[in-house]
Amino acid sequence: xxxxxxxxxxxxxxxxxxxxxxxxxxxxxxxxxxxxxxxxxxxxxxxxxxxxxxxxxxxxxxxxxxxxxxxxxxxxxxxxxxxxxxxxxxxxxxxxxxxxxxxxxxxxxxxxxxxxxxxxxxxxxxxxxxxxxxxxxxxxxxxxxxxxxxxxxxxxxxxxxxxxxxxxxxxxxxxxxxxxxxxxxxxxxxxxxxxxxxxxxxxxxxxxxxxxxxxxxxxxxxxxxxxxxxxxxxxxxxxxxxxxxxxxxxxxxxxxxxxxxxxxxxxxxxxxxxxxxxxxxxxxxxxxxxxxxxxxxxxxxxxxxxxxxx
Amino acid sequence: xxxxxxxxxxxxxxxxxxxxxxxxxxxxxxxxxxxxxxxxxxxxxxxxxxxxxxxxxxxxxxxxxxxxxxxxxxxxxxxxxxxxxxxxxxxxxxxxxxxxxxxxxxxxxxxxxxxxxxxxxxxxxxxxxxxxxxxxxxxxxxxxxxxxxxxxxxxxxxxxxxxxxxxxxxxxxxxxxxxxxxxxxxxxxxxxxxxxxxxxxxxxxxxxxxxxxxxxxxxxxxxxxxxxxxxxxxxxxxxxxxxxxxxxxxxxxxxxxxxxxxxxxxxxxxxxxxxxxxxxxxxxxxxxxxxxxxxxxxxxxxxxxxxxxxxxxxx
Numbered sequence: 189x190x191x192x193x194x195x196x197x198x199x200x201x202x203x204x205x206x207x208x209x210x211x212x213x214x215x216x217x218x219x220x221x222x223x224x225x226x227x228x229x230x231x232x233x234x235x236x237x238x239x240x241x242x243x244x245x246x247x248x249x250x251x252x253x254x255x256x257x258x259x260x261x262x263x264x265x266x267x268x269x270x271x272x273x274x275x276x277x278x279x280x281x282x283x284x285x286x287x288x289x290x291x292x293x294x295x296x297x298x299x300x301x302x303x304x305x306x307x308x309x310x311x312x313x314x315x316x317x318x319x320x321x322x323x324x325x326x327x328x329x330x331x332x333x334x335x336x337x338x339x340x341x342x343x344x345x346x347x348x349x350x351x352x353x354x355x356x357x358x359x360x361x362x363x364x365x366x367x368x369x370x371x372x373x374x375x376x377x378x379x380x381x382x383x384x385x386x387x388x389x390x391x392x393x394x395x396x397x398x399x400x401x402x403x404x405x406x407x408x409x410x411x412x413x414x415x416x417x418x419x420x421x422x423x424x425x426x427x428x429x430x431x432x433x434x435x436x437x438x439x440x441x442x443x444x445x446x447x448x449x450x451x452x453x454x455x456x457x458x459x460x461x462x463x464x465x466x467x468x469x470x471x472x473x474x475x476x477x478x479x480x481x482x483x484x485x486x487x488x489x490x491x492x493x494x495x496x497x498x
Numbered sequence: 499x500x501x502x503x504x505x506x507x508x509x510x511x512x513x514x515x516x517x518x519x520x521x522x523x524x525x526x527x528x529x530x531x532x533x534x535x536x537x538x539x540x541x542x543x544x545x546x547x548x549x550x551x552x553x554x555x556x557x558x559x560x561x562x563x564x565x566x567x568x569x570x571x572x573x574x575x576x577x578x579x580x581x582x583x584x585x586x587x588x589x590x591x592x593x594x595x596x597x598x599x600x601x602x603x604x605x606x607x608x609x610x611x612x613x614x615x616x617x618x619x620x621x622x623x624x625x626x627x628x629x630x631x632x633x634x635x636x637x638x639x640x641x642x643x644x645x646x647x648x649x650x651x652x653x654x655x656x657x658x659x660x661x662x663x664x665x666x667x668x669x670x671x672x673x674x675x676x677x678x679x680x681x682x683x684x685x686x687x688x689x690x691x692x693x694x695x696x697x698x699x700x701x702x703x704x705x706x707x708x709x710x711x712x713x714x715x716x717x718x719x720x721x722x723x724x725x726x727x728x729x730x731x732x733x734x735x736x737x738x739x740x741x742x743x744x745x746x747x748x749x750x751x752x753x754x755x756x757x758x759x760x761x762x763x764x765x766x767x768x769x770x771x772x773x774x775x776x777x778x779x780x781x782x783x784x785x786x787x788x789x790x791x792x793x794x795x796x797x798x799x800x801x802x803x804x805x806x807x808x809x810x811x812x813x
Contacts, residue, residue, distance in 0.1 A: 213635060213636060213637075214630075214634035214635050214714060217630075217634060217714055217715065218635075218636040218639070219636075221626040221627060221629055221630035221634065221718075222626070222627045222630045222642070224619075224683045224684075225624055225626070225646070225684045225689060228623070228680075228684030229645075229646060229649055229684050229686070232657065232661055232664075232680040232681075232683075233649045233652055233657060233684070233686075235660070235664070236656070236661050236664065237652060237656065237657065237660075239660040239664075240656055240657065240659060240660040243660065243663075250666070295539075296539055299532055299535060299536045300536075302532055303529070303532055303533060307800065307801050307804055309540070310804045311796070311800040311801075311804050312540055312544065313539070313540070314803070314804055314807070315543060315547070315796065316543060316546075318739060318743075318789075318792045319743070319785075319789040319793070320742070320743035320744075320745060320788075320789070321743070321745060322764050322765055322785075322788075323761075323785045323788060323789045324546075326764060326768055326785050327546045327549065327550055327782070327785060328546065329768070330549070330553060330776075330781065330782065331546060331549055333776075333778075335565075336562065336565040336778070337565075338565065341565055341566045345566075370546070375807070378804065378807040379807060402528060431653060431654065433746050434746060434761075437746075438764075438765045452655060452746075455655070455659075456746075456750075459662075460750065465659060465663070468659055469659055472656050472659060475653075476653060476656045479653055
């Protein structure tokens with residue numbers, strides 16, 4: 189990438205353009221065309237990657253220049269009980285969120301495949317994905333309110349005790365996880381639905397004439413043939429899920445007593461409440477490492493690149 | 499979208515030419531159960547939207563005494579009045595509001611400016627790059643494209659803090675430009691998406707224009723862009739929605755009304771609850787108003803957006 193700038197500056201010298209235009213080398217034009225995107229890439233993606241890594245080795249209170257402290261932040265991180273707790277909380281969140289979401293989305297996708305291809309129905313299913321996390325969080329904050337929330341009133345009506353979804357240490361993470369399932373299940377379902385469309389209908393017809401039932405069709409045809417797409421969707425959802433922040437920032441701010449302090453919340457707190465940018469950067473590196481490991485592990489475990497159809 | 503989606507839809511349609519030809523059309527018990535499950539899922543999907551509306555049209559006092567009614571209770575437009583700043587402080591407080599000033603139109607304007615600028619500039623800049631990667635001949639093309647692809651893998655979390663430092667050093671904290679800048683010129687995904695599409699445009703049309711003496715720049719503006727209006731529109735819609743709903747970065751960069759966007763304003767509104775209890779009617783009116791533009795946009799372009807999803811998510 190660094191070669192773009194010198195070449196771009198050299199262009200005035202290379203001015204005499206040959207009159208024959210076809211099949212010539214388009215280097216100058218190409219550099220011009222990728223210039224805006226390249227500036228964005230270098231300044232706001234690549235450069236932050238480097239500086240972020242650098243900050244993680246420094247003590248940096250944002251107002252004073254960063255001071256190199258070597259591995260100090262990482263040492264502190266490994267002995268920081270709040271870091272380990274936030275890691276556990278995040279993993280628990282991801283497990284519940286992805287577990288429920290994948291099952292529900294798969295169910296919706298298969299139901300749609302079996303019942304209807306109506307765009308109308310798919311639009312309704314996608315609707316929650318169009319509102320922001322903030323909107324979803326606030327609506328459920330109200331619906332799951334411990335006293336006036338409609339869900340608790342319904343629970344009481346059928347004989348259960350009210351649940352303080354947002355204020356109980358046991359309930360808060362499942363609650364946040366399910367709110368985000370509500371927002372993302374339709375989107376995930378549509379991704380899987382698109383994958384289902386690539387399975388030839390003849391396979392089902394053939395299996396049906398052999399007398400296979402719905403469950404067998406699902407187990408023997410749908411699931412194996414959907415596997416590559418399912419794996420990709422899983423990787424994407426898990427990476428997204430690990431970065432949960434909005435819902436918690438709007439509702440519990442990490443409480444009660446750190447029970448919902450996910451990694452991103454802890455990073456944000458360190459950076460903007462305690463001005464420890466160095467430590468916050470080290471925490472981000474930890475999260476990045478986790479995401480990279482998961483991506484690779486999942487890719488190889490599920491042989492995501494292969495399809496049984498080919 | 500029809501273009502990118504065509505292979506999938508045609509095969510699906512092709513196998514079932516006439517609905518009557520399908521043997522499993524009668525309502526078997528299994529099918530009935532499947533529809534029942536589908537309806538439950540649809541109810542779960544829709545109910546929160548209805549509840550937003552129902553609460554927004556109620557009054558706070560009635561909500562406290564009659565929380566279970568499925569219809570609005572103590573019908574009132576007070577929630578909306580508070581959101582649009584049409585109530586004086588005393589009325590607002592007496593109706594259960596916080597009385598804090600809400601500069602709704604300002605937040606709406608800020609959000610529109612951010613989302614529109616990001617969508618227009620980013621889509622154009624990525625279209626140019628995609629054209630260079632798809633149709634121009636130059637050395638290092640594949641290598642540079644790989645670098646862009648790899649950038650797609652960098653999770654947002656990792657760039658947030660360093661980008662904040664950068665924006666701060668540029669003295670752009672608490673400005674709209676500061677909010678837009680990191681996503682203004684690039685989305686590696688957009689480049690990837692458009693390059694796929696440009697690759698599929700027939701070369702013959704382009705060659706013909708070139709033989710007629712048109713420059714490649716001209717070909718890009720007068721041929722490639724118009725021929726790609728459908729995917730460009732879809733991409734634009736998706737970008738607009740993402741920008742509209744973005745929260746974390748805006749929260750970091752914006753401190754005052756001058757650069758506050760709707761998502762952050764909602765979170766602030768929620769945090770300003772009066773002592774007497776949360777102003778649910780006002781809060782639901784606010785969420786509804788904040789979400790409405792996206793829902794309207796979706797209602798207008800539902801088909802395009804829904805059909806784009808398989809392609810954009812996987813490929």
